[in-house]
Amino acid sequence: MNIGQASDQTGLPAKTIRYYEDIALVKPDRDSNGYRSFRAQDIHKLKFLGRARTLGFTIEDCRTLLALYEDETRASADVKQVARGHLAQIDAKIADLRSMRDTLSHLVEACAGDDRPDCPILRDLGGKS
Amino acid sequence: MNIGQASDQTGLPAKTIRYYEDIALVKPDRDSNGYRSFRAQDIHKLKFLGRARTLGFTIEDCRTLLALYEDETRASADVKQVARGHLAQIDAKIADLRSMRDTLSHLVEACAGDDRPDCPILRDLGGKS
DNA sequence: CTTGACCTTCCAGTTACCGGAACCCTCATG
DNA sequence: CATGAGGGTTCCGGTAACTGGAAGGTCAAG
Incomplete structure (x- = not known):
């Protein structure tokens, strides 16, 4: 093929x-x-x-998983460990994104979004209160 | 400095x-x-x-935001649009990760994680039922 | 005068590919 | 037989946002 x-x-x-x-x-x-x-x-x-x-496994994770996949005598614990490590990373990423999301959505809601220059988003980014 | x-x-x-x-x-x-x-x-x-x-704004977003920041006559709507676009991307990423997380955590839970070779995670990845 | 902390530039590597150029192979058609 | 379409090949460069490291200049202190 x-x-x-x-x-x-x-x-x-x-x-x-x-x-x-x-x-x-x-x-x-x-x-x-x-x-x-x-x-x-x-x-x-x-x-x-x-x-x-x-x-979402990285290429290196994939390499490991593939090796385990082909090893008929692997212990499922080894696979589980890789998967759990990845799961933890996903959780961390989600937490990160959620925190960004919360901050940003507050700012977006606070912004009038009209023709005037006054903007809470830029005010926050600029560190001014 | x-x-x-x-x-x-x-x-x-x-x-x-x-x-x-x-x-x-x-x-x-x-x-x-x-x-x-x-x-x-x-x-x-x-x-x-x-x-x-x-x-989580990209560098290019930052460039845009910085320009708006320095433009005293900007419209807050322009800033809000950039921010909303970014917010949408964050939401999409979160959704993606959550879907991965769900699948993966099911698999991890189903895996005994012992010395035996039998592993639902690999079974799923291998496409076998 | 030397030492060590700082600064400079430049080059390479990171992740997981994608786009494109230049070229080869095979088959069908005019 | 030439040619064109639709495969395939390699190799080079680019992506995002830096980070690490080498080779070397500068500066204040002892």
């Missing part, structure tokens, strides 16, 4: 698939003409990667 | 301040020895930038 088909099958752009090969996440064969040739197993890996990335 | 003091005053790393000068967000004077020389106004701008960045 060529890269175009692989892209269709996995939903990943061809560029992304080439990149994943570059960083050695997948290792497709090559045909005699130099074209990449993907086997079912490669497609499966790519789908795995796509799903993991959707869940 | 040298860059070290400016850094202390604003809480921004010296590196960041130099970067902001590179991209023309601030334009400190130079002393005869080549050192940057920050005036009170520069410090004020840097604080403005720091605060805006904390709220």
Whole structure:
């Protein structure tokens, strides 16, 4: 299967698939003409990667998860630890964003949004009360 | 005031301040020895930038906000529009993260996290039921 | 005079790709 | 047979917002 088909099958752009090969996440064969040739197993890996990335795992997380995935003797605790670490990061990010959101939405609500120059948003950013 | 003091005053790393000068967000004077020389106004701008960045505005947003800040005749509506746009992006990001978080936390809860290889997280990523 | 803290510029690396150029391969059509 | 369309290939550069580090100039103190 060529890269175009692989892209269709996995939903990943061809560029992304080439990149994943570059960083050695997948290792497709090559045909005699130099074209990449993907086997079912490669497609499966790519789908795995796509799903993991959707869940926000970093590439390095993905590398770890993929290794665990392929290791039939892994302990589920190892996987859980990676996932929990990522979950904590997501939580931290959400908390950050929520705090930004709260501040910003107060400011937006306080701003008249008309033709006049007076603006609580800029006043706050400027540090003036 | 040298860059070290400016850094202390604003809480921004010296590196960041130099970067902001590179991209023309601030334009400190130079002393005869080549050192940057920050005036009170520069410090004020840097604080403005720091605060805006904390709220998650992009550098380009900051550039716009700074221009509006310095324009005494701006309409608050213009500022509000930038802020609202940013708020919408924050909301979108939060929604994204929450959706990831939900999926992932289900998986983490379903995983025994022991020595056995069986792992719902990998099962899900692998697309197997 | 030397030491150490500060400053300077410039180059490279970070994350996870995307866009585009220049070129090759294959098949079908005029 | 030339040619054009629609694959594929590599490589280079850019993204956002910095950060780290090297090589070297400046300054105040002992």
